[in-house]
Amino acid sequence: MKSLKFIVLLIGLIPGFNGMAQNFMLKGVVIEKGSNVRVALAEITNLNNKMGATSNEIGLFQLNARVGDTLLVKKRNLTDQKLVVKTDDDLVVYLVRGSTMLEEVTVKGQTKKQEMEDIKRDFKNSGSFYAGKPPLILLNPFGGSPLTFFYELFGKTPTRARKFNRYYKKELSLIEIDKFFNKSLVTSYTTLRGKELDKFLLDYYPSSSMASNWNNYDAVKYIKESAKQYTDTLKRTN
Structure with missing residues (x-):
């Protein structure tokens, strides 16, 4: 029994085992700050393990990481963002549109x-x-x-x-x-804020087929019903 305890203690002291235990698949989304448009084809690099990923057509990505790693997120015409992974929660990355670029292209004021x-x-x-x-x-x-x-x-x-x-x-x-599902609208019609709001925007983002014929009434109805479902789920899990 003593030898078993010694082995467990020894494993805990080996850095490699600790590092392996901390690795996880980080999931996130890249969004353009201000417009709340999801950013496709953004490059996400883990500067610690040198692994990389690219956001898909709706801005989602996943990348092997661990708490404490530094990520570099890059997208043409947007300002690079460096951030530290603090938890294993889903990550929302906001990129700001750059005011200066190498190409002679005027972007300011454009949609x-x-x-x-x-x-x-x-x-x-x-x-x-x-x-x-x-x-x-x-x-x-x-x-x-x-x-x-x-x-x-x-x-x-x-x-x-x-x-x-x-x-x-x-x-x-x-x-x-x-136009119909963004941070501003969700904030106006729900009580969600902070991390709960970010996760809601990520988990309940509607498909293009669902939103193709929406008007404002449809959007608000979807937001309210989805927010209720989301908060009810949070209550059951807490």
Whole structure:
């Protein structure tokens, strides 16, 4: 029995075992501060274990970490954010839109939609008139342009344009959702604050199909009903 206690004590003193016990899968979401738009394709790096992740189309990410690790979150046109993992709770990262950038692009005062429209125009100005999806009529030898057709299919710029268009459509749907489900609205119609509010925004974020035909009444109804369900769940677990 004494030898067993000694082994347990010895394991507890070995740094490697302690470190392994503290590792967990950190889950979080990246949001643009002010607009409350979820940020897709943000780069999240754990500066301690050098592991990285990328936020998905609705801003969610997960990354191996432990309490005390430092994360670096980066996204083009937004200010880098460094933060320390303090608990194993879900993490909400707010990024601030940068006022200065390397590119000569005026972003201040633009909405996210306007910014994406500018990027689409840039692709067009670079020679991708059909965003990588050329119409078949271009193959017509009489008045068509087969070279343009094949360039749009296989050229580097049109390929990037196609990828951006997929991202663009997802972002537009998120922008529409954020009109009806955001921190300001939830704060106005519920008593949720702080970490409980952040977790509610993360857990009850509606799908694009759910919110596609919403009006203000539908949004408020969803927020109130979901908040009641959420608070009832909190009461049962506490």
